[in-house]
Amino acid sequence: xxxxxxxxxxxxxxxxxxxxxxxxxxxxxxxxxxxxxxxxxxxxxxxxxxxxxxxxxxxxxxxxxxxxxxxxxxxxxxxxxxxxxxxxxxxxxxxxxxxxxxxxxxxxxxxxxxxxxxxxxxxxxxxxxxxxxxxxxxxxxxxxxxxxxxxxxxxxxxxxxxxxxxxxxxxxxxxxxxxxxxxxxxxxxxxxxxxxxxxxxxxxxxxxxxxxxxxxxxxxxxxxxxxxxxxxxxxxxxxxxxxxxxxxxxxxxxxxxxxxxxxxxxxxxxxxxxxxxxxxxxxxxxxxxxxxxxxxxxxxxxxxxxxxxxxxxxxxxxxxxxxxxxxxxxxxxxxxxxxxxxx
Numbered sequence: 001x002x003x004x005x006x007x008x009x010x011x012x013x014x015x016x017x018x019x020x021x022x023x024x025x026x027x028x029x030x031x032x033x034x035x036x037x038x039x040x041x042x043x044x045x046x047x048x049x050x051x052x053x054x055x056x057x058x059x060x061x062x063x064x065x066x067x068x069x070x071x072x073x074x075x076x077x078x079x080x081x082x083x084x085x086x087x088x089x090x091x092x093x094x095x096x097x098x099x100x101x102x103x104x105x106x107x108x109x110x111x112x113x114x115x116x117x118x119x120x121x122x123x124x125x126x127x128x129x130x131x132x133x134x135x136x137x138x139x140x141x142x143x144x145x146x147x148x149x150x151x152x153x154x155x156x157x158x159x160x161x162x163x164x165x166x167x168x169x170x171x172x173x174x175x176x177x178x179x180x181x182x183x184x185x186x187x188x189x190x191x192x193x194x195x196x197x198x199x200x201x202x203x204x205x206x207x208x209x210x211x212x213x214x215x216x217x218x219x220x221x222x223x224x225x226x227x228x229x230x231x232x233x234x235x236x237x238x239x240x241x242x243x244x245x246x247x248x249x250x251x252x253x254x255x256x257x258x259x260x261x262x263x264x265x266x267x268x269x270x271x272x273x274x275x276x277x278x279x280x281x282x283x284x285x286x287x288x289x290x291x292x293x294x295x296x297x298x299x300x301x302x303x304x305x306x307x308x309x310x311x312x313x314x315x316x317x318x319x320x321x322x323x324x325x326x327x328x329x330x331x332x333x334x335x336x337x338x339x340x341x342x343x
């Protein structure tokens with residue numbers, strides 16, 4: 001029969017043994033050291049004034065009273081050291097590091113109670129798609145001394161790596177790499193139909209496909225509008241962001257309708273061969289002038305005149321041209337035309 005227990009090596013009280021209390025007390029000492037195991041620190045040199053009941057992990061190349069005891073636990077009892085060899089699976093709380101460690105058979109390793117579970121739900125239920133789910137007022141990701149990066153990785157260019165913002169579990173905005181390696185920002189009114197508002201290529205070129213922009217003209221070649229009349233537009237040569245033609249204008253063409261409330265840059269170009277005084281003005285809602293061209297403008301010539309203006313326009317406002325004089329204008333692309341761009 002062995003004289004000690006298998007796991008903790010507690011000494012047995014043997015038959016006819018003298019001073020049985022010594023053996024019993026030795027077993028209690030080991031139990032006192034190992035039950036709720038708390039390790040002060042990992043050291044190579046014994047502390048100069050250890051407290052009774054303190055326990056240390058003996059690090060490599062120990063000296064002094066710990067010489068030759070590397071890897072063992074040193075427990076202070078009755079002014080002396082008790083050396084205990086840890087077993088695989090033992091757990092100890094390391095006070096100096098404020099963490100729980102597990103003995104793997106050769107060294108103490110940080111104990112990971114969570115490990116790598118298939119799902120984690122924090123105040124919420126995770127599922128096979130949303131394997132990490134958090135229900136909280138906020139989620140904090142902060143630095144550990146310097147910077148911090150949140151990384152979202154995808155397998156191939158045709159896959160998606162993005163952030164989706166929802167309202168009532170229905171998508172309203174998405175930003176990231178959606179089915180391409182170009183960065184984009186998309187929005188949706190209903191979670192089904194999505195529109196790209198911003199796109200940035202890998203070379204840094206920026207696209208804004210929904211930014212209101214129009215380049216429009218009346219068309220029809222040489223026309224001599226009546227003095228005091230207003231004319232509209234018939235051809236949208238370049239258009240995006242919701243610009244459209246509205247009601248007809250008495251002098252010809254249709255109103256240009258503004259899609260979004262915002263500041264706009266307005267550029268008017270006029271091609272004319274005036275026989276007398278004339279002017280062309282850009283009017284909002286038929287009354288307010290944004291910019292105009294006159295035959296006697298110092299910067300003007302009789303060919304290729306242009307003028308720019310800045311205006312705050314409201315959604316639903318409409319734009320027309322107002323004419324004075326009796327000069328023939330050449331309407332067409334790159335001739336007499338209007339360009340409007342939302343800033």
